[in-house]
Amino acid sequence: MKDLTRCVMTPEVNIEGFKSLAVGVHRASTIVFDNAEDYSNRGDRGPDGYSYGLYGTPTTRTLEAKLTALEQGARTFLVPSGQAANTIAVLPFLKAGDGILITDSTYPPMRDFANTDLARFGVEVSYYNPVDLADLETKINDRTKIVWCESPGSTTMEVQDLPKIAAIAHRHGALVGCDNTWATPLNYKPLTHGADVVTEGLTKYISGHSDLLLGSLTVREEQLVAPIRSTLGRLGISVSPDDASMVLRGMETLGVRMRHAYEVAMSLIGRLQESEIVQRVIHPALPSDPGNPTWRRDFLGASAVFGVVFAPGIAGHVPPSLDVLKTFAIGASWGGTRSLVAPMSVKAHRSATTWPGDDLILRISVGLEDQRDLLDDIDALLAEITSRARGYR
Structure with a gap:
């Protein structure tokens, strides 16, 4: 092996006995395979396997696993910001002609996204009083595919009755999403109160040091995994393992x-x-x-x-x-x-x-x-x- 090749090739080192409390930072775009057959069958590895850096590294998977346990959900996805989590939580489940009902106290960028982009895609966007169940009952219909919550609400901090909202939404066949950034999963677990998807602005309390942008969305059931994962792949959305490692460090305190x-x-x-x-x-x-x-x-x-x-x-x-x-x-x-x-x-x-x-x-x-x-x-x-x-x- 010539020196130029030695500069490129990475030698294998013995890691037996090496146990660190810190999570290693794994940076990768390309994932290599032991043989051609493994490469040909890379699609069979499923959501827990590794096939390309876009779909996760051991570092990002560690953060996802920790959040999934805290949220008491089925699986977590990482995205570049809390607002990205909100948009990805609804995009895979809406098409032209569908409707979304959003709490009137939602995070303003979520309102802007709905009024600008979802409306442009032919989605019917409506808003409901966050604490008036009768208003929700009046506005929900067969076109409604998602009821969006945020509790407490942005700025005005209305606390929503999520179990009752979920009961109404599910009776009409709609999913329930909830932005949980204010409380974090330490103080509120929307998935246990009827939400199907919960989002977190990891930028804020969970990272805790005002030095990065990151978001997460966690689903309650496995059947919601594939639509979100494939949407992230088509849009080319991924996160830095360095940012994920900083969130893991901040989360400890x-x-x-x-x-x-x-x-x-x-x-x-x-x-x-x-x-x-x-x-x-x-x-x-x-x-x-x-x-x-x-x-x-x-x-x-x-x-x-x-x-x-x-x-x-x-x-x-x-x-x-x-x-x-x-x-x-x-x-x-x-x-x-x-x-x-x-x-x-x-x-x-x-x-x-x-x-x-x-x-x-x-x-x-x-x-x-x-x-x-x-x-x-x-x-x-x-x-x-x-x-x-x-x-x-």
């Missing part, structure tokens, strides 16, 4: 991160509720929240993302006041180590429900900083907003 962030969030919520400029705080773990009974019945815990609704006439003073923050950062997304705030508009993203009051909710995501620093920031923010509202700025 998911429980302690979420527990700490939630405890600190509740202390901040208490401070916010004391302020005269705050009308209410939106978080389903609060006894005063309309979704609290359903949350207590179905959820195992809660995250540290919540919304602040300000008293009438105050909302306009909130965005310019954010500049006083020293520990909180201003930015989209959530679930990382850094605490974030973001002013969110609501009314432009609603069609089946009406949001009362001002068109702004301040979304807060609590990270891992010291509680005292975060409380100081909240106090400074409330003081700045109050000062501006009184005309002192």
Whole structure:
């Protein structure tokens, strides 16, 4: 063997006895076969076999297996983002002439995808009140193939009665999908409450460090595997094993991160509720929240993302006041180590429900900083907003 060939060929090394707690990063496009017959029969390897890097490596399969166990599902697929998970969760099961019913509190990019692309493909797109089962009953029909849920809902955080929604959908022969990014599978398991597909934005809590984009979708039954797998193959969608390995690392601290962030969030919520400029705080773990009974019945815990609704006439003073923050950062997304705030508009993203009051909710995501620093920031923010509202700025 010549030296140039030695540079290309990979020698086999003995790995017996090598046991690491870390998951190895396997990068591959080409998968080689022992002989021509194995190559010819590569299609017989099934979803657990390896045939081409597009369909998975040991690294991505490890993350998929861990998520499948947490979700209590049949199989998990990885995609490049949480929004990609939402789109792939519905695309394989819709064709021209079909219908999809989407919760009015859905993630805005999901609404944009439905209104722009699904409608362009000839799919009937409708929205229903997330907490009004009668509205769902009225709007569902024989064309409806998917009922899409998100619980709690994006920004306004309505908690949906998933078992009852699933019963209605399944009675009409429709699948149920649920975006579970807020709770993660540690705190809510939609597949055990009637959902057929559950999606996660791994970008957020599960990776936990605001440094990658990844999403997952997990199915309840094996019969849903082939349509999703073949769709991913046709669209050429795959994920980096390096990103998957970072999610696997972040996932190991998911429980302690979420527990700490939630405890600190509740202390901040208490401070916010004391302020005269705050009308209410939106978080389903609060006894005063309309979704609290359903949350207590179905959820195992809660995250540290919540919304602040300000008293009438105050909302306009909130965005310019954010500049006083020293520990909180201003930015989209959530679930990382850094605490974030973001002013969110609501009314432009609603069609089946009406949001009362001002068109702004301040979304807060609590990270891992010291509680005292975060409380100081909240106090400074409330003081700045109050000062501006009184005309002192």
